[in-house]
Amino acid sequence: MPRQITRNRPLQLIYGIVLALSPLAADTAEVIVHREVSTATLTVSMARAMFGMRQNKWPDGTPLKVFVLPDAHPLHKALCREVLDVFPYQLRQSWDRQVYSGTGQAPTELTSEEQMISQVSATPGAIGYVKKASNSDAVRIVPVH
Amino acid sequence: MRYALSLYISTLLVSASALAEGLPENIQVHGFVSQSAAWTNHNQVGGNQPGKVGTDLHEIGGNLSWRPDADWLVSGQLLSRLAGASDNGNVRVDYAFVDHTLLEFEGQRVGVRVGKIKIPFGFYNTTRDVAHTRPGVIPPQSIYYDQLRSSFLAAPGMAVYGDGEMTSGGLHWQVSIIRPEINDRNLTILMVDQQPGHFNGLPSILGQAIYDFDGGRWRTGLTMSNMKMQYQPGVGDFLHAGHITLNTGVLSLERNSEEWTHTVEYALTHQIRNGFNVPFAPILDMGTTIEAAYFQTQWRFVQQWQALARFDMLYLNSRDRNGLQFAAATGMPAAQRYARDWTLGLRFDPSKDWSLFAEWHRVSGAAWLSKLDNPPAALATPWNMLLLQAAWRF
Numbered sequence: 036m037p038r039q040i041t042r043n044r045p046l047q048l049i050y051g052i053v054l055a056l057s058p059l060a061a062d063t064a065e066v067i068v069h070r071e072v073s074t075a076t077l078t079v080s081m082a083r084a085m086f087g088m089r090q091n092k093w094p095d096g097t098p099l100k101v102f103v104l105p106d107a108h109p110l111h112k113a114l115c116r117e118v119l120d121v122f123p124y125q126l127r128q129s130w131d132r133q134v135y136s137g138t139g140q141a142p143t144e145l146t147s148e149e150q151m152i153s154q155v156s157a158t159p160g161a162i163g164y165v166k167k168a169s170n171s172d173a174v175r176i177v178p179v180h
Numbered sequence: 181m182r183y184a185l186s187l188y189i190s191t192l193l194v195s196a197s198a199l200a201e202g203l204p205e206n207i208q209v210h211g212f213v214s215q216s217a218a219w220t221n222h223n224q225v226g227g228n229q230p231g232k233v234g235t236d237l238h239e240i241g242g243n244l245s246w247r248p249d250a251d252w253l254v255s256g257q258l259l260s261r262l263a264g265a266s267d268n269g270n271v272r273v274d275y276a277f278v279d280h281t282l283l284e285f286e287g288q289r290v291g292v293r294v295g296k297i298k299i300p301f302g303f304y305n306t307t308r309d310v311a312h313t314r315p316g317v318i319p320p321q322s323i324y325y326d327q328l329r330s331s332f333l334a335a336p337g338m339a340v341y342g343d344g345e346m347t348s349g350g351l352h353w354q355v356s357i358i359r360p361e362i363n364d365r366n367l368t369i370l371m372v373d374q375q376p377g378h379f380n381g382l383p384s385i386l387g388q389a390i391y392d393f394d395g396g397r398w399r400t401g402l403t404m405s406n407m408k409m410q411y412q413p414g415v416g417d418f419l420h421a422g423h424i425t426l427n428t429g430v431l432s433l434e435r436n437s438e439e440w441t442h443t444v445e446y447a448l449t450h451q452i453r454n455g456f457n458v459p460f461a462p463i464l465d466m467g468t469t470i471e472a473a474y475f476q477t478q479w480r481f482v483q484q485w486q487a488l489a490r491f492d493m494l495y496l497n498s499r500d501r502n503g504l505q506f507a508a509a510t511g512m513p514a515a516q517r518y519a520r521d522w523t524l525g526l527r528f529d530p531s532k533d534w535s536l537f538a539e540w541h542r543v544s545g546a547a548w549l550s551k552l553d554n555p556p557a558a559l560a561t562p563w564n565m566l567l568l569q570a571a572w573r574f
Contacts (some may be wrong), residue, residue: 080345083395084287087350089343091289093249099250102204106532107483120395122438124480131313135273136298136306137255138341139244140208151229 063167065112067155067174072097072162077179083119087129088139093160101142102154103148103162110148114164118179186215187268189240189260197574199223211242211319214571215312222560223546224553225567227264230560238262239309241274253279259489261309266326266366266550274298274309275334286343293354294338300354300388301403301429302445308333315443315478315488316525318567319538321548322472323430323447323495328363330405331426335381352394353389360384362409370553371424372456372464376414379424386406390432401432411456422456423462441478446470448498463509471498488525488539494518494547503545515561518545536570541565 066082068074078167084090085099092098093168104111106123115123115176133139145151155163156173165171200209202220216237218226243257260558262269279294284290298306298357307313313385318326324374337358337397344351360381368378392398393540407426413419430447456464474492481487495501496517525539544562546554 054363068519078347080347080350083350084343084345087345089289089345089352090287091247091284093264094285096249096250122396122436125396125436128313131305131310133214133256134210134245135243135313136207136243137243137245137253137257137277138293138298138306139253139278140247141210143205146451 037133047160057133063112063116064164065167066114066118066162066164066177066179067152067171068163069155069159069161070173070175071159074143077180078109079118079120082179085087085140086114086119087126088133088142089129095161102151102158102161103142103144104148104151104164105146106146107117110164110166118164145165186238186240186260186262186559189271190323193240193242193574200574204420206247208245209242210245210574212239212310212312212571212573213241214239214569216317216567216569220563222563223558224262225549225565227553228422234264235570236262236264238269239311241309243274251284251445254281258499259309263326264359264550265552279550290340290342292338296336297339297358299332299356299406301386301428302447303390303399303401303432303434303443305332310571310573311537312535315441315476316490316523316527317537317569320445320474320476320490320492321519321521322474322492323445325384325472325494325548327366327370327550328547330362330367331360331381331409332405335360335384345376350392351389351396352392353387353459355385355387357383359386359409360409366550366552371412372419372422375417375419377412377417378414380412381407382410382423383410389439397436399432399434399436402428403426403432410517416447418458419464420455420457426450427452439480443476443478444474446473468497468544469499471495472502484529485560486527486529488523488527490521490523490525492519492521492523494545496547504570512556513559515546515559516546516549516556518550519547519549520544533574534554534570537567537569537571539569541567 080151106127115121130141134141151163152171190213196209197544207227217227217233217235219233226234227236230553239261241259243253247253257274259274260269261267262270263279275291275296279293281289281291304319308319308324323517339354339356341354362379362381367398384407390401400478400508409424411422426449428449432445433445435442452467453465458464472494476490479487500506503514506517507514521541521543523541542564546559
């Protein structure tokens with residue numbers, strides 16, 4: 036076994052460099068909330084219900100405000116793939132079905148990660164997402180299991 | 181005049197979209213516009229003459245929703261739909277209701293909706309008039325049968341609903357008690373042919389459950405409905421005040437992957453008819469089973485582009501699939517009793533707000549064509565149709 040690892044090391048190194056340079060690798064998403072949200076962790080089901088716009092409030096009763104980035108944004112794709120385990124087009128279909136049948140509202144769409152941090156930090160009950168290891172004290176990171 | 185009106189409504193919508201940005205965060209305004217062109221070699225769609233292009237096909241809608249607090253939602257939508265001779269483009273209330281969440285915890289919620297509510301029926305019914313939410317230019321006509329749309333579209337009533345996200349999947353259900361608004365010439369002609377009366381809806385019940393597995397990679401659905409209507413004879417009518425009950429079951433299945441979506445829906449509608457009492461037309465009091473199904477594949481082959489292939493079939497009497505018994509009994513064309521439609525389509529989304537569609541149909545039979553556009557004696561089969569559509573939404 037050790038021999039095999041040694042033999043594959045150059046390949047792993049190349050793979051590591053490619054990953055580090057690829058834009059996909061940079062976009063690992065992490066869910067953030069307004070600092071006063073009392074919920075410490077979320078389940079995948081809860082996160083899906085929240086980003087799917089089928090949940091109106093936090094367990095403590097605070098109204099939920101959902102912020103997202105455009106469907107084609109690498110960070111939005113990363114949230115769908117890694118956190119929610121859904122395809123972005125399905126999330127869009129779910130929002131459309133609610134918006135045009137009157138059964139729900141659309142999330143607020145922002146254009147950049149900076150805007151995401153400033154909106155989530157300024158809106159009580161807000162949920163959004165950022166790149167993993169983004170350093171901002173203005174919002175709180177909530178692990179999703 | 182029609183075009184001036186649609187242009188005026190569209191301009192209003194564009195202004196509304198500009199205003200939408202400045203609204204308070206708990207109020208949202210959305211809208212949509214689509215314009216289509218239809219060409220057929222036989223039969224009429226969208227006000228065309230065979231061999232020519234018709235453009236009497238548009239959908240314009242605008243909605244407003246207001247969430248005064250987390251548990252309440254008030255929403256309404258206005259719609260203008262022009263569809264050849266079968267829909268005249270008049271602006272009407274598409275839905276208007278109050279939604280109250282009764283309980284909510286950890287990804288689950290249960291609530292009620294009261295007012296004029298949209299009716300969940302199969303995968304597409306609640307937003308069937310919004311181009312962006314459809315798989316193609318027209319929804320599969322077997323199940324989303326435009327001549328019956330008034331009975332299944334939206335109706336005054338109340339509904340209890342629930343949404344639950346669990347580790348294994350998501351369950352979305354709704355049970356509605358409604359009184360369908362079916363004073364509609366299309367439906368009258370479909371049910372009893374050219375008679376002067378009309379139908380009134382009676383209290384009806386409808387339920388749907390959709391279960392998503394594996395993050396929506398599989399979606400399954402069951403819709404059951406019991407829709408009742410009564411005929412109101414017109415002046416000089418030889419029909420009596422008959423009743424029709426439509427008992428429908430729809431099974432829905434969808435498989436989603438990054439590039440592909442495969443969808444199958446199958447519906448059986450048992451039609452119970454009585455009380456028309458016309459000695460020389462006993463067929464008016466004979467029940468039938470309507471059978472409808474389609475198989476559809478959507479392929480997102482490159483970003484912004486999507487291809488569609490579909491086979492769609494509708495039999496107004498499952499025991500007389502080619503309409504021959506009907507033709508022998510009534511002397512009317514068999515083609516109005518069945519339709520088998522092969523469709524190929526292409527969709528291009530140049531931006532989030534715009535979609536362009538093109539679609540080719542090869543159809544044998546004509547069961548889903550509007551009888552207001554196509555008097556049965558003039559029906560021709562098989563026939564071809566090309567549809568083009570541009571759609572914008574905000």
